Amino acid sequence: MYDADTDQWSGLSLSTARSSLVAASVGTHVLFAGGRLGSSNNAPRSDTVDILDVSTGEASVANLSDAREVEAVATVDTQVVFAGGDRRECRSGTHCDR
Amino acid sequence: MTGENVDPVRTATVDIYDDSTGTWTTAALSEVRGGIAVATVGTQVVFAGGYVGARLNARDSATVDIYDSISGMWSTAKLSRARTPAATITVGCKVLFVGGAGVSSANDNTVDIYDSTSGHWSVGHLGKGGDHLAGAATGMNALFAGGLVPPQIDGRVEVFSP
Numbered sequence: 001m002y003d004a005d006t007d008q009w010s011g012l013s014l015s016t017a018r019s020s021l022v023a024a025s026v027g028t029h030v031l032f033a034g035g036r037l038g039s040s041n042n043a044p045r046s047d048t049v050d051i052l053d054v055s056t057g058e059a060s061v062a063n064l065s066d067a068r069e070v071e072a073v074a075t076v077d078t079q080v081v082f083a084g085g086d087r088r089e090c091r092s093g094t095h096c097d098r
Numbered sequence: 099m100t101g102e103n104v105d106p107v108r109t110a111t112v113d114i115y116d117d118s119t120g121t122w123t124t125a126a127l128s129e130v131r132g133g134i135a136v137a138t139v140g141t142q143v144v145f146a147g148g149y150v151g152a153r154l155n156a157r158d159s160a161t162v163d164i165y166d167s168i169s170g171m172w173s174t175a176k177l178s179r180a181r182t183p184a185a186t187i188t189v190g191c192k193v194l195f196v197g198g199a200g201v202s203s204a205n206d207n208t209v210d211i212y213d214s215t216s217g218h219w220s221v222g223h224l225g226k227g228g229d230h231l232a233g234a235a236t237g238m239n240a241l242f243a244g245g246l247v248p249p250q251i252d253g254r255v256e257v258f259s260p
Binding site: 073 | 107108109110111112113115118122127130132134136137138141143163165168170190251
């Protein structure tokens with residue numbers, strides 16, 4: 001929640017708790033994208049993007065096309081690029097990634 | 099790295115958010131890889147190097163993907179040497195991909211220089227080792243400090259002019 005009178009934030013939270021997410025800002029927005037829905041390496045990945053408008057305090061949610069822990073993120077002009085990442089992990093040598 | 103003997107299942111998917119319209123589009127990297135070095139320069143984003151494959155049989159990648167935010171077009175290039183760059187610095191209209199290490203090479207002082215205005219690539223070398231160092235742009239130069247040249251750690255600071 002954002003109080004414009006006092007310029008104070010309170011009670012902010014992601015729409016879904018997660019770790020290993022990435023963040024980027026563009027214009028008045030801050031985006032938090034993807035990540036892991038658990039504490040282990042092979043926890044399910046998230047496709048959630050939480051978008052916070054820091055000028056209004058409004059939060060919205062979007063989705064990555066592919067649930068993942070994003071590999072590389074960059075802001076360029078008015079755009080944010082979320083590139084690559086991993087969908088899950090699997091035991092080495094089991095070829096479950098093939 | 100953890101003690102768990104697991105490998106990530108990677109994806110080439112790219113999602114692009116345009117704040118001016120609130121719309122999303124998708125694209126794909128030309129090669130699925132981890133350890134990618136990324137830099138924004140002018141209207142472009144450059145994704146360089148990394149490694150391909152599972153941990154037990156990974157190989158280094160020289161692949162570069164370049165996204166132009168104005169045209170929405172993607173192009174590819176190659177680093178002079180396959181690796182995961184240790185530092186990525188934007189200096190004016192140029193990006194420096196510095197040093198790094200790979201699966202098959204320990205230390206590397208190579209600097210790949212991308213000029214975003216001409217699209218031209220050139221190669222330089224640091225006088226010092228290029229692994230586990232830190233770099234920052236200052237005006238039209240870059241400063242590189244520290245690093246690791248096994249088994250020594252490095253206290254030198256080098257000025258690099260692209």
